Amino acid sequence: MPSTVEELSPNRVKLTVEVPFAELKPSLDKAYKSIADQVTIPGFRKGKVPAMVIDQRFGRGMVLQEAINDALPGLYSKAVQETEITPLGQPEVEVTKLEDGDVIEFTAEVDVRPQFDLPDFSTVAVEVDAVEVSEELVERQLQSLRERFGTLTDVDRPAAEGDVVSIDLTATRDGEPLQDAQAEGVSYKIGAGGMLDGLDEALTGMSAGESKDFTSTLVGGPARGTEADVHVTVVKVQEQELPELDDDFAQMVSEFDTADELRADVVGRLANMARQEQAAKARDAVLEALVAEIDIALPEGLRTGELEARKQQIQNQLNQAGMTLEQYLAESEESEEAETPEEFWAEVEQRATQALKAQLLLDKVADDHEIGVEQDDLTQHIFRRAQQSGSSPEQEMQHMMEHNHLPEWMTEIRRGKALALVVQQATVTDSNGDPVDLVNLAEDGSLRDPSAEAASVESPDSPDSPDSPDSPDSPDSPDSPASPASPAETESR
Template sequence: MKSTLEPQEGNKVKLSIAVDEAEFEADIDAAFKRIAREVRLPGFRPGKAPRKVLEARIGLEAARGEAFEQAVPKYYLEAVEEHDVDVIAQPEFDITAGQEGGDVAFDAVVEIRPEITVGGYDSLRVTIPSPDVDPSEIDDRIDRLRESFAELESVERPAQTGDNVTIDIAGSREGEAIDGLTADDYLYEVGSATIVPELDEKLVGAKVDDVVEFTADHPLPDEDPVDFKVVVKAIKEKVLPEADDAFAAEASEFETIDELRADLETRFGMVKKVQASMAVQQKTAEALADLVTDEVPEALVSQEMQQRLEDLAMRLQAQGVGIEQYLAQTGQDQEAFVGELRESAAQGVKVDLALRAVAVAEGLEVSDDELEDEYAAVAERVGQKTAQVRKQLERNGQVSAVRSDLRTRKALEWLTEHVELVDEGGNTIDRDSLVVAPEPSEDDGPEAEAPEATTEDE
């Protein structure tokens, strides 16, 4: 087999493939063997009829057609591998010679992954959540803890947001009470908006024994409006304990409020560092996609959509939920869901193409050792030996794809190491501030040295 590669318009290439008659004869012979397994001839068991007998009975033309159907895709894939063509769609075949006899020749026109350039990738600036803990954030967390220890005390004043009121509430439509919207001595927090927003509006400023009446939309969609009658029977305000040592001792394992604050700051600080670190890659990818001005191929977008849909279906299946149930539970219609899926898929394609461009621009390559490490990682995930995984990938012609994925991964790592990081206020973030210090183990004595901190990218 011989093949040549020729660029075409529209991000396509043409592979011209020629197979001499002697080589194609083996494909014709294989076609006769396949036909023999399906044709029943007197005196021969299935699959045992000689080629000469079959050729005399059905003719050479049928076997040659069968050979073309099976051999053309095979020779095409060999040419793709020979020229290292990164195809992204199904080819269009055109048989140019050999349909009736002699040497075989055909063309295959196929769309390939475009190679793009992205300007400005080396000076990206991304905004991520600050990894630093603001004292007000600790105050808020302590206040939420105080809320859980709050006591309710009756007050003589009108109700305010945050108060707890005891009410009789009656929801009705045309005089008929509605189940779930009628209750006596119901304790309700003003401002919680857990029934209808109008209830909170009417309760603010209300006094004990006041009766408020109003009409509001039903809490459930597609239901008719509801008439409400509410009687205010008691008003109580929350009294929070003082944020002092006594509170700390009651609400935690710490004896002082300073110790409690220090622990909250440490734990919340770890969470913020992790959140900020996770945002680096996501925000970097988003910023990189914004640099792509080329139109992305529809074939790649469709493939990405299909992959994301399959991933979602598998996750939902593990929970015993189907796509239709998921859409119903999330309140999405199919058209909006497909639109969002297409948008996110197109974004993903842009990121992938841009990362490939960065890898080329920065000369990032994947060594054989790194490839072997990837085989080992895959083998561990699927519970096979590394040699088995390597052999299977080589047999399926997927080694180039694995190497390419590793290159894009390295490109993203390179970018996350070089982008400028700022917080919401535009302040520069030092990468060292994203490092989460390891907790000392129980075996570490007081003289044990803390291990040297490293970033995730090292």
């Protein structure tokens, strides 16, 4: 199947493909069969109408058109493989020659991955924050654990900070109740914050049966952002009694015998979480540094399509939350960087551009290093998604099949493996100047012992063959590949 490639621009080409008419025969037979199954012609059983009769009744042109439409996707894919181009997006296809029984010719204009050179990964150096587990954070975790096993006792006294109160709330404006701004029997810990500004101050000193009015800005529901008059009534005041952090408590809430062992476990878990966060930041930093080093001219259609998709996703999320962009910016921490809608959309455009460049870079790394995706990679990816979403692997598998996510997930896995390869060659240090070990970082954030792992897989029958098929996977395949998705926006399922 002769094909030629004409470069229209550095990132757009025109394929001209000549197809011998014989290659159209399977689609032509399929078209005749489809038409025969749909029409009723006297003297012929349904589905048994000869091709000659269909040509006479409906015209050969209609049959050819249906056959060509059926064959074009496969013919285009074959031409792409033969010419070894890397398409980005959907092609614009036009049939330029049709000689019945002889030849078909079509053209396809499509954006392609621009040509660029990869930098030397070993020259990339980034710095991330050192892993630190503060005593304050440890104490907060232990305090939270004590509160989970604490007991509440009704008290006949004014409420104070740390007490748990049961309250009724009603919000009005100009004397009229606001929609979905009433609640009864709400349990609230004084000092916790996060419900209504001024609520802690109003509740402090109130006893069961007492009421108070104050003014606040609502933070949820249809009246979000509305200043309202709030009437609060205390139904019950309870004092929280916390268990002592001793050996008995440790034995009750964990598998440990002593409070010291429990504390050490908390410290270890927090350290693992911090290492996971550090690793994610390291991957992002390396990728960002690489993108800054290369000059990639993005196809305009690709960039515009990505930007519009992100805008639509953000707008849908705002609509679901019942918020305007202005309200979101007023309440979000991101408002420190983007104070106006214009600034916000400019940031979204910049992130979309950087994300596309990162994806193109990782795809080239994967191609150049012939990185593939194995069944085990997909299985581990499904398990990770299930763990993150609180679902089961079976549910994730069903979701993948129902929504045809397999190609998308395979691409995500491949890019993750490419990023892992890049990160392992880069130099990553923490703010203390110490190297960050990402090779031996397990999925839970703990650090593997490479010597112990090697010993555990050594075969007694062939101790001198470390490269046997039973040896562990190469570190080029990380346990937790990072997605090169843009920061800030969340991905919809």
